[in-house]
Amino acid sequence: MRGPILFKTVTVLGAAALLTSGCISSGSNGASGGGGGGNGNTSKNVEIMLGFSGAQLDDFKAEVDPYAKSQGITIKWSPTDNFNQLINTRVQGNNLPDIAMFPQPGILKDLASKGKLAPLDSVLDMSTLKSSMTSGTLEAGSLNGKLYGLLVSMNVKSLVYYPKKAFDSAGYKAPTSIPELLTLTNKIKADGKTPWCMGIESGPATGWPATDWFEDLIMKYGGIGQYNDWISHKIKFDSPLVKKAANTFQQIAFTPGNVSGGRKSISSNNFGTAGNPMFKSPPGCFLFKQGNFVAAKGFFPDSVIADIDNQVGVFGFPPASASGDNPVLGGGDLAGLFSKDNKAAQTILKYMSTSTFGAGDAKKGGYISPHKDFDLNNYPTETIKSIAKVAYGATAFGFDGSDAMPGAVGSGSFWKDMTAWISGQMSLDQALKDIDDSWPATS
Amino acid sequence: MLIKTINAILTVLAGVGAALVLYWVLNKLVELLPGKWEDRVKPYFYIAPAFAAIALYLIYPAIQTVVYSFANADSTAWVGLKNYSALLGSHSFRQTLFNTVLWIVVVPAATIILGLAIAVLADRLKPGSEKLAKTTIFLPMAISAVGAGTIWRFIYATNPPNEPQLGLQNAIVTGLGHDPVNWLQLNTLHFNSFELMVILLWAQVGFAMVLLSAAIKGVPTETLEAARIDGASELQIFGRVIVPQIWGTVITVFITVTIGVMKIFDIVYVMTNGNFNTNVVGVEFFNQLFTNFNNGYAAAIVVMLMLAVLPIMIYQVRHFRADEAVR
DSSP states (O other), rough: HHHHHHHHHHHHHHHHHHHHHHOOOOOSSSSSTTTGSSSSOOOOOEEESSSSOOHHHHHHHHHHHHHHHHHEEEEEEESSSOHHHHHHHHHTOOOOOOOEESSHHHHHHHHHTOOOOOOOOTTOOOHHHHHOTTHHHHHHHHEEEEEEEEEEEEEOOOOEEEEHHHHHTTTTTOOSSHHHHHHHHHHHHHHSSOBBBBOOTBBBBHHHHHHHHHHHHHHHHHHHHHHHHHHHTTSSSSSHHHHHHHHHHHHHSSSSTTTOOOHHHHHHTTTTTTTGGGSSSOOSSSBBBOGGGGGGGGSOOHHHHHHHHEEEEEEEOOOOSTTOOOOEEEEEEEESSSSSHHHHHHHHHHTTTSSTTHHHHHTOOOOOSSSSSGGGGGSSSSHHHHEEEEEETTTTTEHHHHSOOOOOOOIIIHHHHHHHHHTSSHHHHHHHHHHHHHHHOOO | OOOHHHHHHHHHHHHHHHHHHHHHHHHHHHHHHHHHHHHHHHHHHHHHHHHHHHIIIIHHHHHHHHHHBOOTTSSSBBBHHHHHHHHHHHHHHHHHHHHOOOHHHHHHHHHHHHHHHHHHHTTTTTTTHHHHHHHHHHGGGGHHHHHHHHHHHHHOOOTTTSSSSSSHHHHHHHTOOOOOOGGGGGGGGGHHHHHHHHHHHHHHHHHHHHHHHHHHHHHHHHHHHHHHHHOOOHHHHIIIIIHHHHHHHHHHHHHHHHHHHHHHHHHHHHTTTTTTTTTHHHHHHHIIIISOOOOOHHHHHHHHHHHHHHHHHHHHHHHHHHHHHHH
């Protein structure tokens, strides 16, 4: 009696085991990473992990793949929407890519200090880089005097757009200092026009464009050193420097008549389209501060994009004083090397560090090179040329500060309290104190 | 794609198969016991796997959450009641609690009143029109909260004056010659919170209507006719004959909506992310956990929410039992 039952049990259990173990991996986590980390790796396969995808990735691939092929190197692209989390997970699991493109320097420096990344000083031609890279971009990827992250592509945030024809015919000139910017604001208003368009609405992320304003002003007033101290909270929000920046912002944004729609409309106005009244006739405003991304389809009206060089003017957000330091706020992708002995990965990195890298990508309008000696004629429009020149003329380069702050501040209280202040629900002092209080205690 | 499909099929087969095998083995094991014990023990063996799963996936995490609520942001050290005192001591969290209470007070009651009104009125329509009316009102149920948020953004959207108004309400307001109103920032008397509640009502009244309508149709016509013969007015019939007979359904809908409202997250997150003083407990929990990475605060918020939901759950279970007993 018991025999057959036992037999049946075993058969069924066995079948179940077979079924469960029968699942096949579709190979999303290939083997290439595992050996990373550094030991003698002569593989011709290079895995590059990056935080962007879609058309941007396709254009970037088109730039790298042909060269890799000519060197007999196969590149495995691993794009992710969630770079910061995934790279930490992969480091913990020792499942490293060969090269990773870090969207901001915080995590790069963190991994470098833990010895996970290889210094690039011996891999790349440092003396050439020192003269060709935009000032401050090498420092942004360096730790203790060694380069760990090389800026490969760049975006610029310290920009003010204006409606070119109306701006020029009214005789306005691009300001060269913050006081001049304030004078220009008053002059436009005195002429019976509205100087600024402003919008910080961005769904659940509402408030971030206001943090860009603060970053720019703090960097211009305090210089890159104090800017970095502020990012690491050595300088508090409730401090003279931040208040100085806030006062300038307040003067521009809250003075009645300065902003189209007034102070209240700033927090309900979408960041991407807030500037579009500039292109009406007569213009709804004359100045709009936003990153270089906004001068593209989906943000500025299509008719403007089609005729961008005649319609759009752009100048760099001016420095505190005309002859002083002029740091520029921006971002970009920093290439870091995990497998230090992998010759193929080094070859790819060297290629990315040249001043001619990205020419094809740039011609499509989606790429700005961090190299000052990059051929400007590769940029398809005067507008992009001007934007690149703003960056190349910088005395220092600062990465987006809110990205580098702890999440509780950088994408939490900083956004929310700025929104509350701008929409008039909180005083400045309350807002700054609240942000300071929300800074996580370092344990 | 093919591999994924095959994997999915294999997983389902293996899952169902394993469950069958498990019960079969358990059954065989019980059958080994002597006769009387077999009957006594069998129910427990059958309920054990489900109970074990609930214990593992519900009770254990719940206890763990309570434990974490007494620990610091990254759950590495005890902080006693500090999470609770810090939260309850902060002005913004008290506002968050107040907003949540507003939602709890307003939304379930409004859902019942509107749902009941529509159900009663639709009941008097011709069958064709009744179907049409009910379908239309039920339609928003099929839209996800995030989708509803997107739709309502177009209703509340605000552009600066002298720009074309994209938002429906502001198009009307400016059409009448007034300045556009910044709807979602109007915080006087928590007006913007009420605007968000309207979205949930819009999405949920259909649900209440369907259940209440079914209950109303279940009211025996003899009772209605008897009331009419006795000379009761229609209002009296509604209040004294219909409502008492559907009271069970009213309570069930009320409690379901209340529990849903206490956990409200998506609409507020999509519309304002808690800005402009519209924050509610669900959004605050999400932001503490996933933006601020503060496990302690997040756990404390959830524990408070759990304590608040508990009495309602107990009431519902009791009510359900009482209902069963009547039947």
